[in-house]
Amino acid sequence: MSRKTALFEQHEAAGAKFVDFAGWDMPIHYGSQLEEHHAVRQDAGMFDVSHMTPVDVRGAGATEWLRHLLANDVAKLKTPGKALYSCMLTEQGTVIDDLITYRMTDEWYRVVVNAGTTEKDVAWMQQQAPEGISVEPRHELCILAVQGPQAVAKAAPLLGDAGAAAAALKPFNAVSEGDWFIGRTGYTGEDGFEIIGLADAVQTLWDGLLAAGVRPCGLGARDTLRLEAGMNLYGQDMDESVTPLASGLAWTVSFDDADRDFIGRAALEAQRAAGGLPRFVGVLLEGRGVLRAHMAVATPQGEGELTSGGFSPTMGRSIGLARIPAGDAETVDVIIRGKPVPARIVNPPFVRLGKIRVPGLND
Amino acid sequence: MSDIPQDLKYAESHEWVREEGGGLVTIGISDHAQEALGDLVYVEVPDVGATVTVGDACAVVESVKAASDVYSPVDGEVVAVNEALADAPELINSEPYGEGWIMQVRLADANALDDLLDAEGYANAIADD
16 A cells, blocks of 8 residues: 655645555656746646655764764854754765755754655664664654746745745755744755645645646656766665765765764775775767666676666656766766667766756757 | 547557558557557657568567567558657557657558548457456
């Protein structure tokens, strides 16, 4: 029996087609994934991501504990409401999950984790937590992501007393006020909010956003938007078999404080010292076809694999992310249905804030 | 409810066949199939002159979601392909039975269509999906 979010009836009324995602009945699209994608790049769209879980970490030693639990350093969060993207690692340095941590006070952090990993994440965190630190999954809270160049203008007036503070947020900051917890964060490469609240408030917000012309968007558009933005997807681009250093996420691992003993640090340092790390790259298909996850990538240094692939609606081209052997290859062949098709290595993001960022394709 | 024109024949694998006379047929995929696939972004058609046999994967349609083979519902030789699909694969979404056709085949055996489903048979087949 799959689970439904508090917005299930809103999705049905909006004509959603549903898929099972990590045990949840979630909208894949509401008629046209391509139009939903363009709405987010050009105007505003909204995604029900209530299947993801806010987890509250509270206690006097929360900062020190999270500096141990996470590969990125929450000590970077100098001001209340500041957010940090990080991986949570095993002792072997492989990725349990990727998550966003908001520092609200020195004794309250909110961590938002993926749907499919919630159970193991919470179990791991509770197992790791020392006396005095509480780890509480907030299953009763819903999350609505409103994304696009017009997202802030359309959503802020519907957020009551929190609206003005939300509109004033800098990117990667959050505010908790009244019914709402609002982060200026997202997974699309566009401006916008991720809004956390209780079911009835989020239902009312959905209806208001719909009336304001914000387009309902499904998981399909969420995937093509994040791929264009060069953002990793847990379970596809990285998981418990690889480290962040082999997943394009070295920038999220903070080695700066030599005294900070975070879980997985020793393993990552050993991997770094050993050298020969695979490259994690963006791929732009030059020939015809569509890149898909798990296709083989032939390089002069040996074979790699696409971890994500798809069609970029903004570019009208096929793009992907790939893990390939160390080297300096600038062009590769992707094996599509047994045939090599030429592709170019590019640095993600492919698209950000409505603009194509790939050299030669941008204007 | 998807559109299933009465005058066409269908394969259970969701292709449609229209008799054009003179042993020629036009082939595409059904409205039901395009709806299940979602927005199409790429179509790979066979070469003109290629020989196709029943059940052969002869074309590929790729949507935002996934790649899907198109199986030939007949035996014969490809005499024309819809070149417009290269730049406008979405024609299959908007007009699966019209501008979104995929290929024309000269039948090897004019009686081969007898094994295909009529509209009612196809409607029953997809009712179980």
